[in-house]
Structures are given as C-alpha cells and as structure tokens.
Amino acid sequence: MRKKKEGEAVLFTNTSEVELVDLxxxxxxxxETATVSTGADSATWSDERVVGLINRLMKDRHGSAxxxxxxxxxxxxxLFTARQFMRHRMASYNExxxxxxxxxxxxxxxxYDRPVMQIGKAMDYEFxxxxxxxxxxxxxxxxxxxHASKIYEQxxxxxxxxxxxxxxxxxNVMTEFFVTINLRSLFNLMSLRSTEQGLFPSHPQFExxxxxxxxxxxxxxxxxxxxxxxxxxxxxxP
Amino acid sequence: MRKKKEGEAVLFTNTSEVELVDLxxxxxxxxETATVSTGADSATWSDERVVGLINRLMKDRHGSAxxxxxxxxxxxxxLFTARQFMRHRMASYNExxxxxxxxxxxxxxxxYDRPVMQIGKAMDYEFxxxxxxxxxxxxxxxxxxxHASKIYEQxxxxxxxxxxxxxxxxxNVMTEFFVTINLRSLFNLMSLRSTEQGLFPSHPQFExxxxxxxxxxxxxxxxxxxxxxxxxxxxxxP
Amino acid sequence: MRKKKEGEAVLFTNTSEVELVDLxxxxxxxxETATVSTGADSATWSDERVVGLINRLMKDRHGSAxxxxxxxxxxxxxLFTARQFMRHRMASYNExxxxxxxxxxxxxxxxYDRPVMQIGKAMDYEFxxxxxxxxxxxxxxxxxxxHASKIYEQxxxxxxxxxxxxxxxxxNVMTEFFVTINLRSLFNLMSLRSTEQGLFPSHPQFExxxxxxxxxxxxxxxxxxxxxxxxxxxxxxP
Amino acid sequence: MRKKKEGEAVLFTNTSEVELVDLxxxxxxxxETATVSTGADSATWSDERVVGLINRLMKDRHGSAxxxxxxxxxxxxxLFTARQFMRHRMASYNExxxxxxxxxxxxxxxxYDRPVMQIGKAMDYEFxxxxxxxxxxxxxxxxxxxHASKIYEQxxxxxxxxxxxxxxxxxNVMTEFFVTINLRSLFNLMSLRSTEQGLFPSHPQFExxxxxxxxxxxxxxxxxxxxxxxxxxxxxxP
Numbered sequence: 012m013r014k015k016k017e018g019e020a021v022l023f024t025n026t027s028e029v030e031l032v033d034l035x036x037x038x039x040x041x042x043e044t045a046t047v048s049t050g051a052d053s054a055t056w057s058d059e060r061v062v063g064l065i066n067r068l069m070k071d072r073h074g075s076a077x078x079x080x081x082x083x084x085x086x087x088x089x090l091f092t093a094r095q096f097m098r099h100r101m102a103s104y105n106e107x108x109x110x111x112x113x114x115x116x117x118x119x120x121x122x123y124d125r126p127v128m129q130i131g132k133a134m135d136y137e138f139x140x141x142x143x144x145x146x147x148x149x150x151x152x153x154x155x156x157x158h159a160s161k162i163y164e165q166x167x168x169x170x171x172x173x174x175x176x177x178x179x180x181x182x183n184v185m186t187e188f189f190v191t192i193n194l195r196s197l198f199n200l201m202s203l204r205s206t207e208q209g210l211f212p213s214h215p216q217f218e219x220x221x222x223x224x225x226x227x228x229x230x231x232x233x234x235x236x237x238x239x240x241x242x243x244x245x246x247x248x249p
Numbered sequence: 250m251r252k253k254k255e256g257e258a259v260l261f262t263n264t265s266e267v268e269l270v271d272l273x274x275x276x277x278x279x280x281e282t283a284t285v286s287t288g289a290d291s292a293t294w295s296d297e298r299v300v301g302l303i304n305r306l307m308k309d310r311h312g313s314a315x316x317x318x319x320x321x322x323x324x325x326x327x328l329f330t331a332r333q334f335m336r337h338r339m340a341s342y343n344e345x346x347x348x349x350x351x352x353x354x355x356x357x358x359x360x361y362d363r364p365v366m367q368i369g370k371a372m373d374y375e376f377x378x379x380x381x382x383x384x385x386x387x388x389x390x391x392x393x394x395x396h397a398s399k400i401y402e403q404x405x406x407x408x409x410x411x412x413x414x415x416x417x418x419x420x421n422v423m424t425e426f427f428v429t430i431n432l433r434s435l436f437n438l439m440s441l442r443s444t445e446q447g448l449f450p451s452h453p454q455f456e457x458x459x460x461x462x463x464x465x466x467x468x469x470x471x472x473x474x475x476x477x478x479x480x481x482x483x484x485x486x487p
Numbered sequence: 488m489r490k491k492k493e494g495e496a497v498l499f500t501n502t503s504e505v506e507l508v509d510l511x512x513x514x515x516x517x518x519e520t521a522t523v524s525t526g527a528d529s530a531t532w533s534d535e536r537v538v539g540l541i542n543r544l545m546k547d548r549h550g551s552a553x554x555x556x557x558x559x560x561x562x563x564x565x566l567f568t569a570r571q572f573m574r575h576r577m578a579s580y581n582e583x584x585x586x587x588x589x590x591x592x593x594x595x596x597x598x599y600d601r602p603v604m605q606i607g608k609a610m611d612y613e614f615x616x617x618x619x620x621x622x623x624x625x626x627x628x629x630x631x632x633x634h635a636s637k638i639y640e641q642x643x644x645x646x647x648x649x650x651x652x653x654x655x656x657x658x659n660v661m662t663e664f665f666v667t668i669n670l671r672s673l674f675n676l677m678s679l680r681s682t683e684q685g686l687f688p689s690h691p692q693f694e695x696x697x698x699x700x701x702x703x704x705x706x707x708x709x710x711x712x713x714x715x716x717x718x719x720x721x722x723x724x725p
Numbered sequence: 726m727r728k729k730k731e732g733e734a735v736l737f738t739n740t741s742e743v744e745l746v747d748l749x750x751x752x753x754x755x756x757e758t759a760t761v762s763t764g765a766d767s768a769t770w771s772d773e774r775v776v777g778l779i780n781r782l783m784k785d786r787h788g789s790a791x792x793x794x795x796x797x798x799x800x801x802x803x804l805f806t807a808r809q810f811m812r813h814r815m816a817s818y819n820e821x822x823x824x825x826x827x828x829x830x831x832x833x834x835x836x837y838d839r840p841v842m843q844i845g846k847a848m849d850y851e852f853x854x855x856x857x858x859x860x861x862x863x864x865x866x867x868x869x870x871x872h873a874s875k876i877y878e879q880x881x882x883x884x885x886x887x888x889x890x891x892x893x894x895x896x897n898v899m900t901e902f903f904v905t906i907n908l909r910s911l912f913n914l915m916s917l918r919s920t921e922q923g924l925f926p927s928h929p930q931f932e933x934x935x936x937x938x939x940x941x942x943x944x945x946x947x948x949x950x951x952x953x954x955x956x957x958x959x960x961x962x963p
Contacts, residue, residue: 035749035795044903048822072687078817079905081749081795100338103792108762129410148409155400155417162393171386172367174454178421179393189758191793211548216412273511273557282665286584310925316579317667319511319557341554346524427520429555449786576814605886614886624885631876631893638869647862648843648852650930654897655869692888
C-alpha cells in the first residue's frame with residue numbers, strides 16, 4: 012500500500028486482493044494424518060485411493076485431518092469486509108493499524124455491476140442493479156470519502172494523534188492484513204461467505220464473496236482433491 | 250439505541266457503556282472446580298482457605314478453574330473500540346449489523362480531557378492534552394460525522410441498500426454488542442487493555458481503557474477474591 | 488467419589504453420570520442476543536415468535552446466538568470416554584488428577600446388553616450382542632482391573648510416587664471432571680456423539696453415547712425450543 | 726509403530742520421540758507479519774534489526790505475529806503424556822485409535838534415573854531417585870503390562886470388539902499422534918511443561934518434560950531468534 016502524498020487525489024478501488032504467502036501441507040497430508048488412527052501405510056497408496064479417503068472424510072465430516080493444512084494469505088480489502096473476516100475466530104491476524112501508521116487514503120467504491128438497490132424486507136430481500144441510482148451512489152460516496160480524507164489530514168496537520176484523527180475515517184477505507192488459517196476453517200468460511208450455494212443457505216455481502224472467490228481459486232489449485240470433495244458434498248464444512 | 254428521526258440532530262457521546270447481562274459462577278466455584286483434581290472436600294472450607302487457594306492458583310498461573318466463570322455483557326462503544334475487542338477470540342459476540350438495520354446516528358467524540366496530541370515517534374510516544382487543539386478537533390470531528398450522516402440518509406432515501414450506504418459511515422459510530430467471555434479471558438483483556446500497569450506493559454487506546462475500567466468495576470464486585478489476587482500478583486493472566 | 492479403603496473390593500460400574508452444576512441463559516436469551524443485529528425489540532415478543540426465530544436460526548445455521556448460553560456439568564465416566572470428550576476443544580475442563588490424588592479404584596465394565604462382538608471390517612462394521620462372549624469378557628475384565636489395582640497399591644505402599652504408580656492403571660478407570668461448554672458446542676457434540684442419527688452420520692462409542700443421552704435430557708429440559716429445533720432440522724450444529 | 730506378532734514379547738521403552746513433519750514460516754516471517762501494522766518495509770531490514778524487533782515483541786508480549794509460524798510434529802509418547810498434551814486446545818490432533826486398530830503392545834517404563842519416590846505433601850513435594858525402589862517398580866510395572874497385554878489378546882481372540890478389549894489397557898501404553906500448533910501456543914507449552922524454570926513456576930511431569938525438551942531442540946534450530954528471545958525474557962509466552 013503506497014501512501015498518498017500531499018496534493019494527490021484520494022485513490023478508489025472496486026475490488027479486493029488476495030495473495031498466497033505460504034502453505035503447509037497438501038492433499039496427501041490429509042491422508043497421512045488421517046490414517047494414523049487406523050495404522051494404514053498410506054504412503055504407498057495410489058492417487059485413486061487417496062481421493063477415495065478424502066471423499067470419505069468430507070462426506071462423513073471427519074474434519075480433524077483438514078486442520079493440519081495451513082494457509083497464510085495477505086488480503087487487501089475494505090475495512091467493513093475485514094471486520095466480517097475477523098469474526099472467524101479460528102484464525103490468526105495481523106493488520107494495518109490506524110494507531111501506528113498513517114492510513115493510506117484509498118477507498119472502496121462498488122463497481123457499476125454491483126446491485127445496490129435493496130428490495131423486500133428484513134431476512135427476505137434481494138438486491139438489484141439500477142444504473143441511475145448506482146451512478147448517483149458512486150458520486151456521493153466518492154465525495155464522502157474525499158471529505159473525510161481532507162478532515163483527516165487537517166487533524167493530522169494540527170498535531171492530533173493518528174489514533175484520534177482516524178476516528179472519522181469511513182469503513183470503506185482499504186486495509187491490509189495477514190491471516191493464517193487451516194483448511195477446515197477455510198471450508199467453514201467458504202460455506203458461509205460465498206455466493207455459490209450448497210446444502211445450507213449462504214448470505215454473504217457482495218464484497219466478502221469477492222474475497223472468497225479469490226481464496227477458492229487458490230484452494231482449488233493447491234488442494235484439488237479436497238476442494239473437489241467439498242463441492243461434491245454440498246459445500247458443508249467437514 | 251434509539252433511532253434518529255428525520256430532521257433530528259446527529260447525537261454525540263464521549264463515553265462507552267457496559268451492562269452486566271448475566272453471570273455464571275462466583276469465587277467459590279473457582280475452588281470447587283480446581284479441587285476436583287486433588288479430591289479435597291472444599292465445600293466445607295473457610296473463607297480464608299478459599300482466598301488462599303485462589304491466590305495460589307493466580308500466582309502459579311493454574312488458569313483452568315477461571316474458565317468456569319462466565320460473564321455476558323452488553324457493551325455500547327464506538328466501532329473502532331469494538332474492532333479491538335473482537336480481536337479477543339476466546340469470546341462470543343453478537344452485534345448491531347449495518348446490513349440488517351439502519352445505523353443509529355450517534356457518534357463518539359473524545360472528551361475534552363482526553364489527550365489528543367501525539368508527541369514522539371512510533372512505539373515510543375506519549376499523548377498530551379492541548380485545549381486549543383482539542384477544541385478544534387472536536388468541532389472538525391463533529392462536522393465530519395454530520396456530513397457523513399447526511400450522505401448516508403441521502404443514499405438510503407434514494408433506495409440504496411443499507412449495506413452499501415453504510416460504507417461511508419466513519420469508525421467512531423456507536424455500536425452495540427453482546428459478549429460472553431470467561432474470567433480467564435477477561436483477565437487477559439484486563440492485562441492488555443487497561444491503563445493500570447502490572448508486570449507487563451499495556452498500551453491500550455484511551456477509549457478501550459474506558460471500557461476496561463467499567464468491566465473491572467463489575468469483576469471486582471462479583472469476583473472480589475479473584476480480582477484482588479489478580480491485582481496483587483501483577484495483573485498477569487493466570 | 489469415595490476412596491477404596493484397604494482390604495475393600497475394587498468397585499465396578501456399568502454407566503456414567505452427568506450432573507448439571509450451573510446454567511447461564513435460556514431460550515429467550517437466544518432471541519435477545521440474536522436481535523441486537525436487527526434492533527428488533529424482542530423483549531415483548533410472543534412465545535410463538537420466539538420459537539419462530541429460534542427455528543430460523545437453527546435452519547439457516549446462524550450459530551452465534553447459541554454461544555451465549557453456557558452449561559457447567561460434572562461428569563463421572565471412564566477415562567477412555569473422558570479422553571474422547573476432551574477432543575472437543577471449545578470447552579473448559581478440570582479433572583481428577585492421578586498426580587495429585589490417589590485414584591479411586593472404581594472401573595467401568597460394559598453392561599450385559601452392550602454389544603461387544605465386532606463383525607465386519609474397518610470403517611464398515613457393526614456390533615452385536617453375544618451373551619456367552621459378553622459374560623466371559625466381563626469376568627476377564629474384572630480380573631484385569633483387580634490385578635492392576637493390586638499392583639497400584641503395592642507400588643504406593645513401597646513409596647512410589649502417585650504419578651508413577653498410576654501408569655499401570657487401565658483406561659476404564661472411572662474419572663470425574665467439570666466441563667463448561669456453550670450450547671453451540673454442545674450441539675456439535677450431540678451431532679457427532681449420539682446414536683440418534685441426523686443428516687450426517689454419527690459413529691460414537693456406546694459409552695460416549697450413554698453420556699450424550701444424559702446431556703440431551705438436560706438440554707431438552709432447560710432449552711426446550713432450541714432442542715426441538717435441533718432435532719427437527721436434522722441434528723446439524725448451527 | 727510395528728505390531729506385536731503372536732508369541733512375541735511385549736515391548737518396553739523409556740522415552741518419547743518427536744519428529745518434525747513440516748514447518749511454515751521462519752524468524753523473518755514474524756517481522757513481516759508484525760510490521761503490517763506500522764507499514765515499515767521490513768524486507769530490507771538487517772539481521773540486527775530483525776532480532777531487535779523480535780526481542781521487542783517478546784518482551785512486550787505482542788504475541789499475534791508468533792501465530793503465523795506453524796509446526797506439524799509426529800509424537801510417540803505414553804498415553805498419559807498424550808492426555809496432558811491434548812489439554813492444550815490451541816492445536817490440532819490426529820491420533821492412533823484403539824477403536825480402529827489393534828494397539829501395538831509397547832509400554833513406557835521409567836528409566837532408572839527417573840526419580841520415582843515422592844516426598845512431602847500435596848502441592849509441595851519433590852521427587853527423589855531410589856535405586857532399590859526404582860528397580861522394584863520397574864519389575865512390577867513390566868509385569869502389570871504383560872498381564873494386561875495377555876488379557877487384551879485373549880479378549881480379541883474370543884471376538885470381543887477392539888473398542889471393548891482396549892478398556893483394560895493401562896495408560897502407559899505408547900501412542901502416536903500428529904499435532905499442528907503455532908509458535909505462540911508452543912511457547913505456552915514450553916513455559917508450562919519444561920523443567921527449565923522462568924519467571925513463573927512450571928511443574929511438568931518428568932515424561933512430558935522429555936517431550937518438551939525434544940520440541941525445544943527443534944524450535945531452537947528452526948526459529949533461533951524467537952527462541953533466544955523467549956529464553957532471555959523469562960520463558961513467558963508472548
């Protein structure tokens with residue numbers, strides 16, 4: 012995240028970013044750790060047999076083996092999405108601090124194809140795209156961020172502490188954090204925070220599902236058997 | 250939290266509130282659960298002996314007994330403080346949702362005696378009171394909140410979804426949440442988030458230490474022996 | 488747990504015991520904590536509406552509200568069952584210690600109607616009752632416990648430390664522990680460790696399902712709406 | 726773990742084994758994740774500066790960065806030690822199952838230099854070496870294991886289910902498990918379960934401290950800066 016220099020415009024973005032920092036384990040590790048219970052010598056197993064056991068673990072929700080595979084991601088996303096992420100407590104976080112640094116003046120503004128109109132009532136509504144309202148919202152939100160950013164800088168210039176000045180920063184400011192999380196917890200997140208629907212309903216906010224989609228791409232690449240089993244068995248966390 | 254009616258002024262507050270909703274256990278429970286390991290018949294113990302064991306548990310950091318005492322609080326605090334609170338993962342939360350309801354337009358503005366000037370460099374600074382800067386900041390922050398609030402209402406009036414409109418709400422908006430947490434985790438929070446100093450340094454933000462002070466008052470009343478032992482032994486989490 | 492006096496016979500039991508020590512919260516609390524997100528004034532809701540929301544929370548797996556209800560149980564069960572229990576990590580434990588006290592010489596022996604014969608192969612077997620084998624096993628197991636108990640006492644009499652002497656105690660020795668656990672974690676335990684079958688398969692050991700059945704009775708009494716919703720929606724943890 | 730063949734002697738061991746299966750992260754990762762809060766470009770830092778920050782994190786107990794480093798170990802240890810290990814809940818486990826496989830007939834017997842005599846009273850005792858008593862205990866314990874092992878095989882031969890037959894197996898039977906745990910939790914374990922004393926008292930059982938010593942060797946090799954800081958700052962978990 013670069014810092015805005017004086018006189019520069021506030022930056023806007025309409026998406027999140029997910030970077031894979033590190034990974035421990037692979038599909039074979041699931042089988043290695045699971046079979047300690049039975050004593051089976053899984054090191055010599057064929058790929059087919061590996062796939063078979065992973066499917067069995069997923070279907071029967073024998074989840075413990077999925078905890079030995081760990082991902083570290085670096086995620087850049089609006090603060091309101093970061094807040095939702097950190098409600099997932101089975102994970103470790105380190106994040107940009109508005110107390111210890113100047114907050115980069117970059118804000119999230121929804122893309123034009125993001126449905127911004129809400130129709131219906133609580134717990135039973137849907138979102139629709141409305142170009143005219145979307146354009147109006149876009150302008151109004153940019154203005155609000157620029158206004159907040161200006162006051163943030165005025166406060167800092169006057170010598171007000173960063174931890175005080177940041178209080179008027181809106182929740183669509185972009186933040187960055189490292190998260191380390193195991194595959195079992197990731198499946199939990201994927202079952203709750205994706206627009207892809209499985210056996211149980213999932214109502215994520217659009218902006219979180221953008222993050223989840225990026226994470227799923229990485230999981231699908233790195234853990235192909237486990238991911239395929241997850242999708243096949245209704246996107247239920249094992 | 251009442252809702253702001255149309256035409257009403259935005260509300261401001263300079264403090265947080267903590268309400269004790271429920272409590273399970275007391276000082277005697279610590280002894281009852283701890284002595285299952287030794288088989289001692291602690292039900293007949295004198296108060297002195299109870300105090301003695303609690304002090305021993307605290308001093309030697311035998312922490313498990315402190316997990317059988319649970320508090321449920323309802324807390325009203327600015328969103329940036331709620332964010333810090335929810336980094337404590339050994340706890341359960343339910344919070345106001347900006348997706349499911351209109352956000353009450355009430356904002357936190359620091360009280361006049363809150364040190365707002367930051368002097369020194371990163372990881373080695375202090376805060377001082379400056380009346381003139383404080384007064385300026387107060388005015389500027391109120392203005393920023395009123396501006397954001399106005400745009401929030403304009404967006405809602407145009408039919409923009411609550412979850413989109415709230416994106417430009419600043420992090421000093423007041424929120425409310427239930428938190429259920431055990432006494433061991435509370436001691437951890439109290440060791441990290443209080444201006445009272447113990448064996449290890451504690452650098453809480455002023456606004457969080459306001460919340461911690463309210464919590465400590467309740468803990469001191471409800472768990473007098475455990476709290477006294479915590480203070481006596483250097484405010485270290487058992 | 489009383490201690491065996493010298494010359495006394497070893498004690499045998501064929502069941503576990505569960506005592507409710509304390510409880511925080513009730514069905515109404517689920518609604519109170521869940522509705523903080525929407526701002527609904529649920530205190531005035533009719534019982535019907537309460538039931539409706541609890542069902543909705545269970546069906547859609549909005550699990551967080553179930554974490555504000557806490558149970559403390561005191562459980563007496565064989566050590567091998569206690570081991571399985573403590574694999575549930577979202578809970579707090581204090582247990583009899585073989586380092587700090589003499590282990591009461593009471594052992595679990597399966598009841599006569601417990602199926603002891605295993606037929607079939609790994610991950611696809613069943614258990615059947617065989618009276619003759621059952622009776623033989625009963626005698627052999629009692630003898631093994633009495634033998635171990637005698638050597639335990641000989642070692643202690645010679646001055647060997649309790650933590651060393653207990654090493655030869657078999658895993659069917661009865662133990663006691665306090666466990667404090669929230670309702671969400673309890674539903675997880677009930678979904679995995681009961682012979683009652685729901686949407687997902689459950690393969691508990693007979694002795695653990697005895698414990699779960701006792702716990703379910705208590706939950707059904709204390710949290711009738713939540714328990715009914717759990718059963719109705721396929722015994723899936725919310 | 727090989728299986729005992731019919732007619733073979735029961736195996737005995739006097740130690741535990743710890744194998745490093747996998748590791749994610751290193752000392753530099755601690756700095757990378759910690760500095761996201763301040764925005765410092767730590768990639769270019771000198772080794773000295775890296776060491777300096779790690780010491781600061783340890784001393785001030787800024788523990789979150791230590792959660793991004795993960796170890797997977799495979800541990801072979803007596804069951805009573807495994808039980809103590811699994812009381813550490815911030816970790817993931819997969820273990821040999823006496824329900825799903827025959828339990829290898831290998832038992833732990835204390836080495837000759839293990840102090841087996843307990844002198845003093847509860848919570849204030851010490852252990853001393855007594856060769857004569859030690860030798861007596863050694864013989865008696867071997868005999869107890871052989872006796873239990875024989876009955877275990879008789880039960881299995883009669884067709885009794887593994888999960889029933891294993892009930893009379895003593896707690897010094899050797900077991901194996903995978904554990905995945907982060908560095909912060911490992912420091913907690915090392916502060917509580919080692920004979921090395923720091924700022925707070927530590928009373929581990931001899932057999933657990935054997936395991937901890939093996940783990941510390943690996944941590945000292947793989948995370949030299951973090952480990953040195955841990956020792957220097959009183960063996961307190963950050």
